[in-house]
Amino acid sequence: MRFVSLLLFSNLLLLCFSPPLSAWGSHYLIIDRVLEHSSAAFAGREVDAEELEDFVSKEAGGLKEVFDGYYRWLEVKGAKRFKPQILDANVAKKRPLQEFLKAARLRPAHRFYSVRRLLPNETAKFGFVDRFRVYPYLEKREMGRYFFENVKGKKISVRSILTTYVDEPDWGMDHELWNIPEYGYGTQPFGNPRGESSKAPFHMLFRHENFFVKTFAPEMSTGSMLPERVELFRRLSEFAGKTGHPFWEYRFAAWVCHYVQDIGQPYHSKAVPSAGYYYYLKFALNSAENRAKIKKETTQIVANRHFIYEDFVAYGLYKSYATQDPIFENLKAYLSSGDPFLTGVNSVDDLLSKEGELAADHSPLIDSTIVKVFGKKRTTDPTYDLERDPEYEISGVVRGIDSEKGNELARETGRDFRITAQSTRTVLMLIGVYGNKK
DSSP, X not given: OHHHHHHHHHHHHHHHOOOOOOSXXXXXXXXXXXXXXXXXXXXXXXXXXXXXXXXXXXXXXHXXXXXXXXXXXXXXXXXXXXXXXXXXXXXXXXXXXXXXXXXXXXXXXXXXXXXXEOOTTOOOSSOEEOHHHXXXXXXXXXXXXXXXXXXXXXXXXXXXHHHHHTTGGGTTTTSSOTTOGGGOOOSXXXXXXXXXXXXXXXXXXXXXXXXXXXXXXXXXXXXXXXXXXXXXXXXXXXXXXXXXXHHHHHHHHHHHHHHHHHHXXXXXXXXXXXXXXXXXXXXXXXXXXXXXXXXXXXXXXXXXXXXXXXXXXXXXXHHTTTOOOHHHHHHHHHHHSSOSSOTTOOSHHHHHHHHHHXXXXXXXXXXXXXXXXXXXXXXXXXXXXXXXXXXXXXXHHHHTSOHHHHHHHXXXXXXXXXXXXXXXHHHHHHTTOSSOOO
């Protein structure tokens, strides 16, 4: 009976675990500060914006080879969740967008707009683009932080390309892919197949769970396709650079940065930061009714902590553009100063492993700090849903934090930021876009 309980534990965890998905909800603010580092002077270079259809039509033959090589790489590494897609060069010249989306196994309805995202306090030079066209999954509560101007046919700086498109993997390309049998993604290993949580396996990487999880719920550790996304877009970035398409070289590189930054967020590298062996053993040995209760309560608690941490980070970075608050100044300094790269990293896979390990190791400490700073009601009460609280507003919460606790949270966040910043610059260096080019 105990063995059966362990099997049930595995099934419950994989089928029901529905993690919150806002890794760093402020990727664009993070990378903008990351590029303030003294080593990032190259980002001031300007290039011409280019439509995806023009890039694909012109380079269809070479892109076919890129995708063929990518699928051979998947086969060699023993990947299970794919069916090889062939980019037909002749079709790509007539229907470039559709052929690219199919070959990359992205959401068929997705569109790639030539836009520039405005930073806090920036004004548009060109006409605005409807934010819901660019980001169909945008929630109304976030509208105030999303403004795009049209740069089709314009020049745009490398910094603006990276800052704008680092968030693009959240705009819909990875959503709701599980009902497309020809892609071969199979059954979703965790998350829900509809809505925001449908992208979970592309944006989380749980390589550093404990023995219990790896043994009885292996899909939590092996079901992520984040490394596969990184590999594909790394190859596309390198190809675009070699063939003279700098706009797409940096835009693909920005996508790579998104997934790399996701891993630097502790809640995306550790499923339940506060859980140890005892938690999972207790879960497995309980009755089915109690397991469901434990799962539901844990999911809500983790969601609340994850959500308020994201809100604090996004609010702090956003305010750092307009105020001189010491806490917010410290936050941005962790991203823009210090050693530029992670040491001891020689490949992208090395980077994913080391970054994930550092973030996972830190996750229990940032988790306990969040409880200390934001109070038990918001962080330990399973009946409380922070996202549905009509009185919750992060600005008021932050004003209520005393300076000692605020500084403690900033210091711990700084560890996550330092990891994320160094990983971002490191991956840009590894794929060859971090530095001056003619």
